[in-house]
Amino acid sequence: IAYCSQIPWIVSGTVRDNILFGEDYNEAQYEEVLKACALDADIAQLPAGDMTELGERGINLSGGQKARLALARAAYSGAGIQLLDDPLSAVDPRVGRILFKQCIGPEGGTTRLLVTHQRQHLPGCHRVLVMRGGRVVADGSYAQLSAAGGFSAELGGGCAEAAAELDDAAYDEGITDAVTASHTAEATASDDGKGDGSSGADAEFETGKPHGRLIDAEDRATGSVESRVYADYCRYIGVTTTVFIFASLLLGQAAYLGSEYWLATWAPAADQHDPKWLYVYAILVAAVIVISLARALAFFESTFSASTLMNEQMTVRVLRAPLSFFHTNPTGRILNRFSKDQGVADDLLPQVAFDALQSIFMVLGAIVLVCIAVPWVLPTLVPLLIGFAYVRKRYITTSREVKRFDAVTRSPIYASFGATLKGLPTIRAFGAGGRFKEAFVRDLDANGAWWFAFIATARWIGFRLDAISAVMLTVASILAMAIHDKASSLYLVSPRLVGLALAHVLNLSGSMQWAVRQTAEAENNITSVERMLGYTRLRAEVPPRVAEGGGTPPAGWPGGGRLVFDGVSARYRPSLAPVLTDLTFTVEAGSSCGMVGRTGSGKSSLMLALFRLIEITGGRILVDGVDSGKIGLDALRQQLAIIPQDPVLFSGSLRSNMDPWNACADARLWQVLRQVQLAAAVRKLGGLDARMAEAGNNLSVGQRQLFCLARALLQDAHILALDEATANVDRATDALIQSALRNAVRGTDGSGRRRTLLVIAHRIDTIMDCDQLLVLSRGRLVEQGPPAELACKPEGTFARLSQAAAASET
Known part of the structure; x- marks a missing residue:
């Protein structure tokens, strides 16, 4: 069995990896599949052909390319049964015709179950099943069902509608006339249908990267942790708090040593019953307790606040990062920083760092006391200190890098796990579970190997520190016996002070060993802070928000939503070729504008x-006379709403997804739901407070698109953009949606506001009633004007489309 899901699932790998999907490579069969799925031309434009790396979820492919790639996977498998869930909705009519004729249609020798709203292909199917309310209400050939009657809504015009498609060469001829061959080099982006903001196919490969590579290697610092990392961490903790912590450590150690010295002096005193001994000792002990509690409370509270603040800044920076950041960094890598690294900063690092600081001050205190009381012990301490320092340096040089590799190799585990969950239906249908399990285990092994190496380094330093400590204890014991009888007579040192000092000497080796371990562990864990700080410095989108210095729009803006593109050129990242070149057009306020063009045309x-998600390299975009590049991004995007081809929904209630700010009354929510034909489905789920599953999985893909449309209609935006927003709904529902959109544009939908509407669509009838039409090719505008005017233009590209559409009405 082979399965092609309604939302194509793309494996992070090369184009060939996605098509073969674990099967052996057969060149003849492979080339035949590429041609049948109309992928040969697309692959020829990629920088490394079919060895070009695809990003996570195919983010550097268009919606149509992803659909054809998933279809090619099913075709190459040669499975006897192929389940194809609406693979034609994301492609234009010409490509859809090619796919049906060469890949899906009646020829082929396999059983293909095609779910589709593209009724023009029904006459080419052996059997047609008509479903209503989850039941099969009709089964037979197209001719039989047409003769029976009663299914016109599902069957449509059939052969007549097939004429509504552009013939294979018509569109290409129109484009060739409009765009010269010299512009071919600029066709570096294949971005059709990427409502989620994905980039063009070629636009994602920088000249400085290995040929065909997209995903950047995860950044990994080397060498010792820079002092700047410690300084930044202290700034997050707070300078005042840091000073207080160090002062309390110093005072606490002084009070502790003072209490022990007082106790040693009190023991042989003749006036032991004098209350002063008890009072002073009680004060010193109380001081130790209070200072210890205060510094512990301040330290853990401030470090938790610091990690929380870093998390907030990471979140803000990631949410405001340019689009290219998400193209070159898999989700697993980002999750790794927000999970494992954040966990270390929250839990492990504060405990280890606190232990390290206390151990250091305890060692320093003991050394000071020994220097005062028994300075002849110092010669034994110097070799000890040198030995510990040498072993620590050797250990930390290795363990620090091992810890970094451990963090880097954990990212693929998150990415693999998340991708496998999303593609589980496809994996199970192809019987590829074992292969994906092996790949996941390999990622686990790679990470586990570095964790084992880290444990081994810990055992290495533990053995050596124990050996050095044993030598130190032996020497200290011999010295203690040697000076037992001579301390008072030769050096005039109080025996009780000698005893106190030697007690500290005996404990000193253990304290120094613990200090070495904990300081090394603290430096190992600080690498997580180092990685988190990297995300707090991510480059943000420009222009900044209004509150961050971005321009403030004038009062009363926008007035109506008039949109002007004035010589606009754009690219996805520096060093990449432009994906838009010198676009100039105007969309009047309260009007609708349709956009058509082949895959990679720049729609x-x-x-x-418009949303300033990619870099504008030339020209300007004016919204009601205001340059969008000179006002804050938040001010601009509040006036824009988009319904992407790949719907985006969040866990929570249906209400929170429709109205995140709880700004609309229930009556208004139900009104919009009725407009988009979702009221019945929402009632069936349990009303507005019903639960929305993760990514909207309790709704069909078509319903998810309609839900996004409802959310956009509720938004108080002047410009509404639709990117194939109704591709996964039937034509009858599409007609009702178009009626609702027309009401939204005119302001007769209950909002009282006229809107400007931008529509990308493959269905010709969807954009026929727009006020204006743009025909794009290779990032350039080749035709513009009212649809009726363009339809009458001799030899025009859109004229061919409209003539074919007119044929379907006869």
Whole structure:
């Protein structure tokens, strides 16, 4: 069995890896599948051909390319049964015709179950099943069902609708006339249908990267942890708090040594019953307790606040990072910083660092006392200190890098686990569970090997520190016996002070060993803070928010939503070729504008430029006369709403997904749900307070798109953008949605506000009633004007489309 899901699942790997999906490579069969799925031309444009690396979820492919890649996977498998869940919704009519004719249609020798809203292909199917309310209400050939009647809503015009598609060469001829061959080099982005903000296929490969590579290697510092990391961590803790902690450590150790000295002096005193001994000792002990509690409370409270603050800044920076950051950094890598590294900063590092600081001050206190009381012991301490320092240096040089490798190799585990969960239906359908399990185990082994290496280094230092401590204890014991009878007579030192000092000497080796261990462990764990700080310095989008210095729009802006592109050129990242070139057009306020074009024409890139998700390298975008590049991003995006091709929904209630700010009354929510034909489905789920599953999995893909449309209609935005927003719904529902959108544009939907509407669609009838039409190719505008005017343009690209659509009405 082979399965092609409605939302294509793309494996992070090369194009060839995704098509073969574990099967052996057969060149002839492979080339045949590429041609049948209309992928040969797309692959030829990629920098490394079919060995080009695809990002997570295929983020550097268009929606149509992802659908064809998933279809090619099913076709190459040669499975006897192939389940194809609406693979044609994301492609334009020409490509859909090619796919059905060469890959899906009646020829092929396998059993194919095709779920589709593309009714023009039904006459080419051997059998047609009509479903209503989860039941099969009709089963037969297209001719039989058409003759029976009663299924016109599902079957549509059939052969007549097939004529509504562009013939294989028509579109290409129009594009060739409009765009010269000199512009071919600029066609470096394949971004059609990426409502989620994914980039063009070629646009994601920088000239400085290995050929065909997309994902950056995870950054990993080397060498000792920079002093700047410690300084930044102290700043997050707070300078005042840091000074207080160190002062309390010093005072606490002084009070502790003072209490022991007082106790040693009190023991042989003749006036032991004098209350002063008890009072002073009680004060010193109380001081030790109070200072210890105060510094512990201050330390752990401040370190937790510091990790919380770093987490908040990481979150803000990641959310405001440029789009290219998410293209080159897998989700698992980001999750690793927010989970494991955050956990270390929250739990392990404070405990280890506190122990290390206390151990250091205890050792320093003991050394000071020994220097005062029995200075002849110092010669034994110097070799001890040198030995401990040497062993620590050798250990930390290795363990620090091992810890970094442990963190880096953990990221693929998160990425692999998350990707496998999302693609579980596809993996099980292809019987590839064993292969993915082996790959996951390999990632675990790689990470486990570094963890084992870290444990081994800990055992290495433990053995050597124990050996040095044993030597030190032996020497100290011999010295203690040697000076037992001579301390008072030769050196005029109080025996009680000698006893106190020697007691500290005996404990000193253990304290020094613990200090070495904990300081080394603290430096190992500080590498997590080092990685977190890297995310707090991520480059942010520009221009900044209004509160951060971005421009403030004038009062009363926007007035109506008039949109002007004035010579706009754009690219995804520096050093990449432009994906939009010198676009100039105007969309009047309260009007609708449709956009058509082949895969890679720049339609979705235009949307991304409007939202300033990609870099504008030339020209300007004006919204009601205000340059969008000179106002804060938050002010701009509050006036824009988009319904992406890949719907985005969040866990929570249906209400929170529709109205995150709880700004609308229930009556308004139900009104919008009725407009998008979701009211019945929401009631069936339990009403507005029903639970929304993760990513909206308790809704069909079409319902998710409609839900996103409802959310956008509720938003108080002047410009509404639709990127194939109704691709996964049937034509009858699509017609109702288009009616609701027309009401939204006119302000007759209950909001009282006229909106400007931008529509990307493959269905010609969806954009036929727009006020204006843009025909794009390779990032350039080749035709623009009212649809009726373009339809009458001799030899025009859109004229061919409209003539084919008119044929379906006859």
